Amino acid sequence: MNKRPREDEPSSSLASAQKRQFGAGGGYGEQGYSEERISAQRVADHYSARSNQTLEERENSPIIHLKKLNNWIKSVLVQLYARPGDCVLDLACGKGGDLIKWDKAKVGYYVGVDIAEGSIKDCMTRYNGDSDQQRRKKFSFPARLICADCYETRLDEYLCEDAPFDICSCQFAMHYSWSTEARARQALANISALLRPGGTFIGTMPDANVIIKRLRESEGMEFGNSVYCITFGEEYTEKDAVDCPEWVVPFHLFKLLAEEFDLELVLMKNFHEFVHEYVQRPEFADLMRRLGPLGDGRSGQSTLSQDEWEASYLYLAFVLRKRGPPPSQRRANNPNRGKTFLAEEDIEFLSI
Numbered sequence: 001m002n003k004r005p006r007e008d009e010p011s012s013s014l015a016s017a018q019k020r021q022f023g024a025g026g027g028y029g030e031q032g033y034s035e036e037r038i039s040a041q042r043v044a045d046h047y048s049a050r051s052n053q054t055l056e057e058r059e060n061s062p063i064i065h066l067k068k069l070n071n072w073i074k075s076v077l078v079q080l081y082a083r084p085g086d087c088v089l090d091l092a093c094g095k096g097g098d099l100i101k102w103d104k105a106k107v108g109y110y111v112g113v114d115i116a117e118g119s120i121k122d123c124m125t126r127y128n129g130d131s132d133q134q135r136r137k138k139f140s141f142p143a144r145l146i147c148a149d150c151y152e153t154r155l156d157e158y159l160c161e162d163a164p165f166d167i168c169s170c171q172f173a174m175h176y177s178w179s180t181e182a183r184a185r186q187a188l189a190n191i192s193a194l195l196r197p198g199g200t201f202i203g204t205m206p207d208a209n210v211i212i213k214r215l216r217e218s219e220g221m222e223f224g225n226s227v228y229c230i231t232f233g234e235e236y237t238e239k240d241a242v243d244c245p246e247w248v249v250p251f252h253l254f255k256l257l258a259e260e261f262d263l264e265l266v267l268m269k270n271f272h273e274f275v276h277e278y279v280q281r282p283e284f285a286d287l288m289r290r291l292g293p294l295g296d297g298r299s300g301q302s303t304l305s306q307d308e309w310e311a312s313y314l315y316l317a318f319v320l321r322k323r324g325p326p327p328s329q330r331r332a333n334n335p336n337r338g339k340t341f342l343a344e345e346d347i348e349f350l351s352i
Helices: 033-049 055-059 064-081 099-104 117-128 173-177 181-194 210-215 251-261 271-278 280-293 304-312
Strands: 019-023 087-091 109-114 143-147 165-172 193-206 222-224 229-232 261-272 314-321
Touching: 033 099, 064 099, 064 193, 064 271, 064 280, 064 304, 064 314, 087 181, 165 181, 165 222, 173 181, 173 193, 181 193, 181 210, 181 251, 181 261, 181 304, 193 261, 210 222, 210 229, 251 261, 251 314, 261 271, 271 304, 271 314
Parallel strands: 019 229, 087 109, 087 165, 109 143, 165 193
Antiparallel strands: 193 314, 222 229, 261 314
8 A cells, every 4th residue: 555645644543644545455455575674674764754743733634633543542452451560562562642641541661663763862852851742751761762673583582581561552554564474473473472471562554354344335446535545556656655555454364364373352342332432431531531533522623634534544453362361460561671861872773
């Protein structure tokens, strides 16, 4: 899938792109290894090139309420499944947009991994609290940042002294691993090897059932609204298209493959179903009001547009759990890993 993004597009968010192109056929792609490395590098370069936005710039985004809804959903997942003191593995962590969520959950240790060097450096800046958009106290947990393709690189040996992790998160990015079967398997192998028995894997990704249904209802190979446009095909004629491929992941195949790596399904809900269910809970309803995707209850307050709500229907949330009983005692974090202030030389770079 290629895309022509808006300037205000959030990391890995399909719904905010003007133009995206999916590989038709679903499941695994058949690209060669060298071509796959080139494709992965294009993704990394795309996200590295995008600059951080100030709070004012984000608030002026035409899709600000969709972004806030996505943040609400991720916050609910973290609050539901993270526990104080947890050791967190954040795959495709991007610019560190979820750091505050982990801090509010009072986690004990954080490892962020992303393929894009620019994003990892922005994540470091956000973690250190010295960005103009990070007006808050320093984070309470030590952190470690790694620049690597977690869908190609084996992480189990490299992170053996940090493992096992209590919770792993991969937000709006798991589908990037489905360009080949080898990458999909390596992604799940890393997650399974690094999670403790009973550990949790939370994530969000495009909902293939909805996307294919919408495609079948459309007259051609393209559909969308004022917020997004999705195009299926192999050739790209638009000069301003960014070559950033993405893949449709049939969830039943994702579930079956995850089971091969001892990861059992706990939850899978389309974003609409997820919102309807969890907004009924008082603590999450209050969070919805505070984040503001549906406004704050004041007369005339802007809220999620119909086109943004329709775009959110293209996504689902999932939770998987590593088979086996949890350990009777939590392993103490390695005191030699992680820092409470990170310099650029602390960022670790891994190649395959």
